Amino acid sequence: MGLLIMRSLHSVTDKALDDVLNQSEITLNELRELFLARGILISKETPRKDLARNFSKFSHDYYDHQKIASYIGSNNRREKLTAKVIATKLEVDEIILAAEKLKADIESRNDLCQISTIDGKVRLNVSYLSTNYGKSDFKQVITKTALIEVEPSEKGFLLRRPENEQTQEYEDVFLASLEHIVASRSAEGEKQESLNVKEISLEHINTPKLRTKFFVKLINGLKGYVLDDVTDAYVYHPKPEKIKEQDGNTETGIHIDRASLKGEGVLKSEEISSLYERGFYICKIKWRAKEDLVDPDIYEFEAQFSDQGNFKDFSYLAKGVKKYKGNGQYNKNFVSLSKNEETFFAKLIESAAYSIIMEIEKEKA
Structure with a gap:
C-alpha cells in the first residue's frame, strides 16, 4: 500500500x-x-x-x-505517446528481467507497478504520484497511471510510453538495465556489446525544407486514411549565431523563433509559405484524416517534436473520432477512442514516421 x-x-x-x-x-x-x-x-x-x-x-x-x-478533472488529460526501437537482438526473458528491475525501482519510490506478458509483449502498468506545485492545491499532487509497453517489431523491440518527465525516468532505468544485461553477455576479454536504441529524430539533418517534409509526408502517409485537413501548424526558426552573439536590444538582435497558424487549410495559406521562405519549419501539427472508404469516419491527430531546435523527442496522439451519421452528415463533436483504437493508430503513426525518417536520410545522403 x-x-x-x-x-x-x-x-x-x-x-x-x-x-x-x-x-x-x-x-x-x-x-x-x-x-x-x-x-x-x-x-x-x-x-x-x-x-x-x-x-x-x-x-x-x-x-x-x-x-x-x-x-475537478485533475486526472483526465490524455498524454501524447512516444516510442523508441531497441534494435539490439534480445530475448523476451531479458526484456522481462529489465522490467522486473524497473518494477523494483518504482516500488522503492512507494509507487505501484504490475508486469504482464502476452505474445512476447511486456507491459508495465504503473500508478504514481505526480507533483506540480505551480498548480492549485487540489491539482498539485495527483495519482497518475502510465502504461509502458515493450513489444516485438520488425526492427527488434519497440518501447512505447506516455511522454512526460516521470516516464522518461522509468525509460532511462529500463534501458540502463538492458544495457547492463547486453554487456554481461560478452565473454571475458571480448569487446562488450552495447545497446542500440533508435528514435524518431532528424537531429543531424537541420535543413528546414526536409524537416517540414517529415510532417507533410506524415499527415499524408497513414495507410488506409486520406488527409482531410490541417487545423493547426506550429513553425520554428532556430536563432542564428549572429543574433546569439548580440548584446543589448538592438533592432538587429530581434529574432522571432516560433509562430502558430490556426484554421482550416493552414498549409495552403500565404502566411505559412512566407514563413517557409524565411527558414521556418513545422515542429508541431494537428490534422484530420478520413478512412479511405465510402461513408468514412473522421479522425483527429496531433504530432510534434518537443525539442524543436534539435528536431527530436517526437510524440503523437490520436485525439478522437467524429462518426459518420449518414446522408453526408457527421456527429457534431469528436469523441474519445477506445484503448484498442489508440494502440492501432499509435502503431500506424510510428510505422509511417520511421519510414519517412529513413527516406529523408537517404535523400540527404
Missing part, C-alpha cells in the same frame, strides 16, 4: 478547500456525496457558498482530497 504514503510538502488549507468547493466544476450532486459520506443530509435550497464554508471546517484527509481532485 505504498502509494498511500503522502509526499506533499504541505496540507491543503481550509481556505483552499472552501475555494475549490465553490467552483462550478464540482456539481451539487458531488457536494451532496461529500456530506452524505459523513452522514449529513443537505437541502437543495442551501447556497453553495454556505455548503463550502461548512464542509471546509470539517477535518479532512488524503482520501477526501483525492475524491475532490477527481471531481
